[in-house]
Amino acid sequence: MSTGALHLPDQATARIPKVNYLNKELGIKSWLLTGDHKRIAMLYLVSITFFFFIGGAFASLIRLELLTPQPDLMASDTYNKMFTMHGVIMIFLFLVPSVPATIGNFLIPIMVGAKDLAFPKVNLLSWYLYVFAGIFILASMILGGVDTGWTFTTPLSTHYLNTHVITTGLGIFIAGFSSIFTGLNFIVTIHRMRAPGMTWFRLPLFCWSNYAASILMVLGTPVLAITLVLVILERTIGIGVFDPAKGGDPLLFQHLFWFYSHPAVYIMILPGMGVISEVISTFSRKRVFGYTAVAFSSVAIAVFGFFVWAHHMFIMGISNYSALVFSLLTMLVAVPSAIKIFNWAFTLYKGSITFETPMLYAFGFMGLFTIGGLTGVFLGSMGMDIHLTETYFIVAHFHFVMVGGMLMAFLSGIHFWWPKMTGRMYPEGISKLAALTTFIGFILTFFPQFVVGYNGMPRRYHAYPPEFQVLNVLSTAGASVLGVGYLLPMLYLAWSLKYGKIAGPNPWEATGLEWQIQSPPLTENFVVTPIVDHEAYDYEYMEAHKEQLVG
Amino acid sequence: MDSHAAVAHSEAPGHEHPAFLRHHFETVAQQRESASFGMWLFLLTEIMFFGGLFMAYLIFRNWFNPAFVAGSHQLSVPLGTLNTAILITSGFFMALAVHAAEVGRRSALVWYLILTSIFGIAFLGVKYIEYSEKWHDSHVPGIKFSIADFVHPQPDKAGKMRDKPLPVDMAEKTEIYFFLYFAMTGMHAVHMIIGLGLLAWLILRAHRGEFTSGAPNYVAPIENFGLYWHFVDIVWIFLFPLLYLINLHPIS
Numbered sequence: 197m198s199t200g201a202l203h204l205p206d207q208a209t210a211r212i213p214k215v216n217y218l219n220k221e222l223g224i225k226s227w228l229l230t231g232d233h234k235r236i237a238m239l240y241l242v243s244i245t246f247f248f249f250i251g252g253a254f255a256s257l258i259r260l261e262l263l264t265p266q267p268d269l270m271a272s273d274t275y276n277k278m279f280t281m282h283g284v285i286m287i288f289l290f291l292v293p294s295v296p297a298t299i300g301n302f303l304i305p306i307m308v309g310a311k312d313l314a315f316p317k318v319n320l321l322s323w324y325l326y327v328f329a330g331i332f333i334l335a336s337m338i339l340g341g342v343d344t345g346w347t348f349t350t351p352l353s354t355h356y357l358n359t360h361v362i363t364t365g366l367g368i369f370i371a372g373f374s375s376i377f378t379g380l381n382f383i384v385t386i387h388r389m390r391a392p393g394m395t396w397f398r399l400p401l402f403c404w405s406n407y408a409a410s411i412l413m414v415l416g417t418p419v420l421a422i423t424l425v426l427v428i429l430e431r432t433i434g435i436g437v438f439d440p441a442k443g444g445d446p447l448l449f450q451h452l453f454w455f456y457s458h459p460a461v462y463i464m465i466l467p468g469m470g471v472i473s474e475v476i477s478t479f480s481r482k483r484v485f486g487y488t489a490v491a492f493s494s495v496a497i498a499v500f501g502f503f504v505w506a507h508h509m510f511i512m513g514i515s516n517y518s519a520l521v522f523s524l525l526t527m528l529v530a531v532p533s534a535i536k537i538f539n540w541a542f543t544l545y546k547g548s549i550t551f552e553t554p555m556l557y558a559f560g561f562m563g564l565f566t567i568g569g570l571t572g573v574f575l576g577s578m579g580m581d582i583h584l585t586e587t588y589f590i591v592a593h594f595h596f597v598m599v600g601g602m603l604m605a606f607l608s609g610i611h612f613w614w615p616k617m618t619g620r621m622y623p624e625g626i627s628k629l630a631a632l633t634t635f636i637g638f639i640l641t642f643f644p645q646f647v648v649g650y651n652g653m654p655r656r657y658h659a660y661p662p663e664f665q666v667l668n669v670l671s672t673a674g675a676s677v678l679g680v681g682y683l684l685p686m687l688y689l690a691w692s693l694k695y696g697k698i699a700g701p702n703p704w705e706a707t708g709l710e711w712q713i714q715s716p717p718l719t720e721n722f723v724v725t726p727i728v729d730h731e732a733y734d735y736e737y738m739e740a741h742k743e744q745l746v747g
Numbered sequence: 748m749d750s751h752a753a754v755a756h757s758e759a760p761g762h763e764h765p766a767f768l769r770h771h772f773e774t775v776a777q778q779r780e781s782a783s784f785g786m787w788l789f790l791l792t793e794i795m796f797f798g799g800l801f802m803a804y805l806i807f808r809n810w811f812n813p814a815f816v817a818g819s820h821q822l823s824v825p826l827g828t829l830n831t832a833i834l835i836t837s838g839f840f841m842a843l844a845v846h847a848a849e850v851g852r853r854s855a856l857v858w859y860l861i862l863t864s865i866f867g868i869a870f871l872g873v874k875y876i877e878y879s880e881k882w883h884d885s886h887v888p889g890i891k892f893s894i895a896d897f898v899h900p901q902p903d904k905a906g907k908m909r910d911k912p913l914p915v916d917m918a919e920k921t922e923i924y925f926f927l928y929f930a931m932t933g934m935h936a937v938h939m940i941i942g943l944g945l946l947a948w949l950i951l952r953a954h955r956g957e958f959t960s961g962a963p964n965y966v967a968p969i970e971n972f973g974l975y976w977h978f979v980d981i982v983w984i985f986l987f988p989l990l991y992l993i994n995l996h997p998i999s
Binding site: 305310311312313314315316318376380381383384387388389414415416417418419421422423426429433434435436437442443444445448451452720725 | 770773777780781784785791795797803888920922927
């Protein structure tokens with residue numbers, strides 16, 4: 197029998213396997229020169245967590261400043277640096293690599309039944325580039341920061357500011373190549389490394405959504421790279437391409453920048469959607485409803501995602517006719533997103549639902565992403581956008597999608613695959629509390645921002661009219677709850693490394709290939725290349741043949 | 748590539764396999780296909796990278812057409828044509844090198860790669876001559892730029908006028924043209940330089956016989972570098988007409 201076959205080992209007698217990817221080689225060198233996708237995933241996990249907490253520190257300073265209407269903690273210049281560094285770090289060093297580079301890196305080769313990603317050295321290179329980019333961005337922060345906003349809008353960034361635009365720009369440029377290499381590796385691996393019997397429509401939906409995100413990384417990121425090169429050249433030698441005084445065009449910058457940065461939003465959210473498909477299916481003991489539709493909706497989001505960028509520019513002087521087209525195309529993205537939400541809901545319908553921590557986070561994702569997505573439709577319609585753009589409504593909208601959506605999905609995935617990654621369970625009780633804390637803290641932080649935004653409080657100011665204070669105090673209070681919600685997993689997951697219950701190969705009784713191998717896996721993942729003879733999420737078969745599968 | 752042999756290999760674990768087959772691939776064919784697919788994807792990212800510049804070119808050429816025409820006339824068509832020929836010849840030798848690797852001829856492979864590099868270096872040499880002319884004529888945007896040649900055009904060596912004088916505000920737009928000229932050809936030259944570095948490394952490895960060690964030959968690195976080198980050629984094939992050949996008709 198091949199190792200791809202479903203089986204349900206006895207949880208009670210589970211032991212940490214003597215040889216696994218964590219202890220096969222020891223010492224710092226074996227980690228820094230590793231080609232093993234699982235070790236690189238762990239390296240990524242540590243580094244993105246580090247940057248997440250730095251980005252989070254900036255966020256808490258922002259919320260603290262906004263506690264009162266008048267500026268009291270910092271000057272306006274400093275405040276500009278705070279939200280810029282928060283945005284730059286969270287987007288380029290946390291959200292973009294979050295799920296793909298950690299969970300994706302760990303799981304995609306295993307899910308397709310391969311021993312590693314197609315290009316292990318390129319994978320390691322991508323981590324080094326990430327670290328290098330992080331050093332550049334940290335350095336520019338320490339040297340005095342940058343205050344353009346994460347959007348680097350010209351001519352502000354090229355002519356009017358005397359902060360560290362160049363070093364930050366270079367950092368993002370390098371981080372971009374790290375992301376390109378991850379995407380390239382995923383696409384080739386999913387195309388060329390699938391085990392016998394692993395057809396495209398037997399792939400877990402996590403692979404489909406990472407595949408779609410990879411297309412965006414590969415096609416979008418180079419455009420950001422060239423745009424940043426142009427900004428740097430404009431700043432250093434004054435080439436004039438974005439300078440109206442020389443005949444250049446600042447709108448060209450906007451087009452080029454958003455051509456990447458809008459699809460980048462889908463780079464951030466798509467892998468998270470993959471996590472949710474896996475988690476919902478496992479804890480409803482049901483195949484994902486409408487598998488094919490969910491798979492293709494990922495690809496559809498990726499494709500539509502490339503044709504909506506100008507909705508960031510409705511008030512920036514683009515023609516009304518093109519704005520109309522972009523407005524309609526933007527609403528089109530809601531269709532595949534809704535297909536996903538509805539299909540997850542139908543997966544839950546008549547499923548045997550259990551409420552483990554990953555499932556709680558997944559419910560959080562579904563609710564918050566729906567709100568974030570629907571307010572996206574408001575913003576996509578031109579008239580509404582002109583009222584709401586550059587207000588806190590925007591801030592609330594993208595935090596609902598990015599933090600409410602992606603971060604929930606990331607935490608869901610980390611909890612779900614933690615037993616596979618480390619061989620040990622996280623503590624269930626406190627982690628449920630953390631999931632709940634995160635959800636409550638999140639709603640409290642960002643829901644008031646919709647209201648203040650709708651009432652006209654602009655984003656990116658450190659002072660505001662006193663009538664908005666109550667809602668801002670609520671938001672700041674929520675942020676402290678949210679902070680606790682993020683610190684808790686950090687602590688108990690670290691604790692579980694040593695004291696967690698031993699997980700065994702398949703603690704969730706799930707069907708994916710990753711659950712049919714030992715936890716933590718061997719360096720080469722599979723002893724024998726698996727032969728796949730089941731559809732994805734074949735819980736019907738598993739439930740019907742439970743007795744034969746045990747052992 | 749003998750795919751039957753490769754299948755037999757995967758079924759018999761103890762079987763000898765070529766040293767270059769990485770542990771995570773089942774067969775040589777799978778490894779070669781993955782590498783080549785990866786290279787094509789990388790070239791796709793390169794197309795998007797240059798795409799940003801082509802987009803800028805499209806917009807500004809439409810807005811400031813007279814400036815682009817006058818700027819283009821400052822480039823040397825004979826040197827550009829020479830460089831096109833040089834680059835295509837270099838690509839030709841690269842194609843021969845891939846063939847030599849496939850049939851396992853070591854010394855032919857080494858010589859073809861050397862010829863590829865020589866023509867690559869020649870291209871950069873000509874580019875250097877062109878760039879220094881631009882420096883001499885003060886046509887380097889942002890650093891050393893003057894619009895004198897466009898406001899008061901001088902007759903060429905044959906005593907003919909090629910351009911009418913441009914109004915000052917249009918003449919100033921030639922700076923955008925020259926920026927795009929330097930950005931696009933400069934980015935192209937950076938790719939050439941990286942390519943030449945890789946070529947030096949491949950020549951060394953080819954000399955050691957790494958690619959021609961017998962059945963099957965390890966063609967993938969040569970083949971994939973070939974793809975990259977041809978891509979760099981193709982970029983130039985677009986750059987040459989777009990930058991050098993704008994409206995060559997004499998003024999009436």
